[in-house]
Amino acid sequence: MFDILMYLFENFIHSETEIRVDQDELTDELVRAGFHHDEIYKALSWLEKLAALQESDTNPYLANMSAMPVTRIFTHEEEMRLDVECRGFLMFLEQIKVLDASTREMVIDRVMEIDAMEFCLEDLKWVVLMVLFNVPGKENAYAQMEDLLFEEPEGPLH
Template structure:
């Protein structure tokens, strides 16, 4: 499923290509690209969840103070290893993620139907969330710079 999401992000969103509105055409394109039907449905459902977050429909979150600490549930710690949780904390500390966008990222991670989840997967999910949430353009640019800058030794 992550492969489909990354494909869609790189092909349509990040490249400024025109996103096909027709879901059937999009499904056909993904099938031609070699993805399996069931995984395509899962990815499209995941994107619908992202759109719902963007519109503020899905996330019930208590906002914490600036010095509060996020405690992860058992399911979250199974999906997000120490390295991933540390990276999320780092991004909050450097103001790339807010409490709200962090919770959106965690929601979308938990919405993935995968047993294997890596730090690289986390970075993609963060980019997708930041790109899709209005008002986070600067955070998105910072995240891109953190990921793509060869001068930054912290995140590579």
Template structure:
């Protein structure tokens, strides 16, 4: 399923190709690309749920804004999916302003819906990018995330 999401993002969204709204055409294209129908259905459902998160003006996960210094405690299931490195990366993204509490929760929601036995930091980075791409008003955060993914660090990191 994650391979399909990556394929769609890289070939349709990230390449700035017009996204097809006809689900049958998109399904046919994905079948021609070698993906299985059941995995296509799961990926398209994942994307529909991501889009549904944007259809409301309310913050779907938080009843009130969290102040500075409040840390997210991960559930056991989330800890099983996101290792310590991934959790640290999420915290880093919040600290540098790429994610806020709401987009963090959207990322976690989508991560937990990925149907994969293994999930690594690189996968998390792509989920963050997909979520930010779909959140209106997060263009700067999306650009920052793109830089984190695509630009190689030059020289030693301090």
């Protein structure tokens, strides 16, 4: 499923290609690209739920969040999916203001819905990028995350 999300993001969304495609057409294209129907439906459902998270009347994450810093306690299931490196990266993104409490919760929600046996920091970065791309008013945060994702380290690594 995650491969389909990546394919869609890179080929339609991120490239700013017009995505007003009939769902049947999109499914046919994904089948031609080698993806299975079950995984395609899961990925499309994942994207629909991401879009639904933007609606404040159905999204508890968009409620007026306090400006006070809050320590996020992860559930056991979240800890199993998001290792220490991933959780630390989420905290880092909040500290540099790429994510706020609302977008952090949206990211965690979408991560927990990914049907994959393994999940790594690189996958988390792409989920963050997809979430920020879909949240109006987060263009600067999206650009900052894009820089973090694609930046090449300069000079020797110590």
